[in-house]
Amino acid sequence: MPELPEVETVRRGLAPRVEGRRIVTADIRRPDLRWPFPADMAARLQGARIVSLRRRSKYLLADLDTGETLIVHLGMSGRLQADGDGIAAFALGTGGAPRHDHVVLTFDGGTRVTLNDPRRFGAMDLAPTDAVETHRLLARLGPEPLGNAFGAAYLEAALKSRRTPIKAALLDQRVVAGLGNIYVCEALHRAGIAPARRSDRIAGRRIPPLVRSVREVLVAAIEAGGSSLRDYRQADGALGYFQHDFRVYGRTGQACRTECCDGVVRRMVQSGRSTFHCPRCQR
DNA sequence: ACCAGCTCCTGCTTGC
């Protein structure tokens, strides 16, 4: 599913098409995704103008001129795609109405934004803009990995009290918000840290390179338009292409891409999730 | 308090 780089790519694609635009119709085609929508969501959206489209972690936040913010999470398989203002609609199905188009917003000027989510792990909710950070889905999120609050001092303190493997700690959204399985694997590989290493047993001198690796892999992925594995597409339907730059993710049995390392990428399972790593250069 | 495992759902891939 979309991790931070994918959500940011979608935000950048959508923002110029929806900011300043008014929602003419909100077609809510089912009552829920992971959780029920607010019963009056359509009424609260219709007529509202989107002032700005922001991102917090993996959440898209559309601030409305009504004083509310629309919160969107794409779960594992969610897509948000725009069409109707000159861009061709991305072909989702083979004729007929595409399956799993759960919410369709039509804007003045003709732009249409469709939320498609086969697995329905996604979410949508409305909250007062001035209190959106305290919404139950956002309240416990850690710092943005690309923001100033995420640095070596912060991360060292956060890891010191945790006995879980570093892989699990970086996946924990309370530690740092926005990383998922792919980018944790990639960041740990770039930092040369073994995914199974206990968080509280990582030497202090190794923390700054880890922070740097997290930032580098996210920035590179955003520049590449995200990673397209199964479901993910950019807002205009285009594929991301960072998956071609993976150094470990999904590369079981292939050569490690670290310079001068002759290791082979291995897959293991940590807390039920696949971890890809090079046992040779990650310690 | 912390942490591992389960769970929601659909669909693609893999192996027999």
Place this chain on the structure above:
DNA sequence: TGCAAGCAGGAGCTGG
């Protein structure tokens, strides 16, 4: 070829 099990990028919840 057909079928069923396994697996997938998230994350809240439960129970040890």
